[in-house]
Amino acid sequence: MLFDTHSHLYFEPLSDDPDGVIARMLRNGVDRAVQIGCDIPSSLKAIELSWEYPEFLRATVGIHPSECTSLRIEETMEELESILIQNRDSIVGIGEAGLDYHWISEPPGDSILTEEELRDFHITQQKSIADIQKIWFRAQAELAEKYHLPLIIHTRDARKDTLACISDFPVNFAIMHCYSEDPDFAYALLAHSPEIYFSFSGILTYKKSDPIRETARILPLDRILIETDAPFLAPQPVRGSVNESTYVRYVFEQLCAIRTESPEEIEQTLWENSCRVYGWR
Numbered sequence: 211m212l213f214d215t216h217s218h219l220y221f222e223p224l225s226d227d228p229d230g231v232i233a234r235m236l237r238n239g240v241d242r243a244v245q246i247g248c249d250i251p252s253s254l255k256a257i258e259l260s261w262e263y264p265e266f267l268r269a270t271v272g273i274h275p276s277e278c279t280s281l282r283i284e285e286t287m288e289e290l291e292s293i294l295i296q297n298r299d300s301i302v303g304i305g306e307a308g309l310d311y312h313w314i315s316e317p318p319g320d321s322i323l324t325e326e327e328l329r330d331f332h333i334t335q336q337k338s339i340a341d342i343q344k345i346w347f348r349a350q351a352e353l354a355e356k357y358h359l360p361l362i363i364h365t366r367d368a369r370k371d372t373l374a375c376i377s378d379f380p381v382n383f384a385i386m387h388c389y390s391e392d393p394d395f396a397y398a399l400l401a402h403s404p405e406i407y408f409s410f411s412g413i414l415t416y417k418k419s420d421p422i423r424e425t426a427r428i429l430p431l432d433r434i435l436i437e438t439d440a441p442f443l444a445p446q447p448v449r450g451s452v453n454e455s456t457y458v459r460y461v462f463e464q465l466c467a468i469r470t471e472s473p474e475e476i477e478q479t480l481w482e483n484s485c486r487v488y489g490w491r
């Protein structure tokens with residue numbers, strides 16, 4: 211039995227045929243999946259999916275770093291909390307939250323800036339985006355802590371700040387979603403809190419992912435989870451196609467290929483880890 215700990219079944223084209231996605235998932239021994247919210251509307255869709263398929267799906271509610279703006283932070287967090295209170299049985303985590311410095315806004319197309327001005331623009335932009343993302347990150351960390359739920363953390367090109375936030379806020383119970391860093395970063399996080407889990411996605415199967423495979427090879431097995439992040443990041447054997455929960459099997463197979471434990475032990479431990487972290491018995 212496999213458990214896809216992170217997916218977005220409400221995104222097109224998966225949302226066109228959720229019955230088909232669920233049927234294929236069950237046929238291939240993937241028995242559970244968690245639907246991750248990225249903003250208020252998608253969090254509500256994730257909850258609705260968990261109502262429709264209560265045996266197989268649960269939801270999280272949260273604001274993705276790419277959705278963070280300087281507007282309505284307090285109201286939105288209040289709304290998120292009231293959604294959480296009203297749907298406590300369906301919701302198993304907060305997020306995805308975190309920091310994403312990959313995309314920096316471009317200056318207006320018609321501006322004529324010198325190279326130095328352009329560099330300054332980028333630094334200023336990046337700084338203010340980072341500050342706003344940190345405010346949302348902290349607010350969601352507090353919400354997760356208040357309800358004893360795991361915080362699902364997205365981090366991209368922001369390793370130093372992510373580590374600083376996790377120890378400052380602090381965050382003690384979390385899932386590093388789509389883990390794409392080396393072992394040093396993982397051990398720095400584990401040194402901060404033993405209740406941090408590492409979820410590996412299709413990226414684990416890509417050719418250039420040696421540092422990520424090394425992390426998955428050496429981490430304690432009881433800290434490891436697997437996910438699809440569907441419809442994104444299809445694993446190598448199906449790369450380029452729409453990802454879906456059934457393909458979490460490729461991530462599992464890659465993990466088995468690099469670990470010393472038997473596939474049976476890995477499968478059983480991943481299942482127990484996933485049920486434990488999400489409190490889904």
Ligand SMILES: [Zn+2]
Nearest residue numbers: 216246306439
């Ligand atoms: Zn995601």
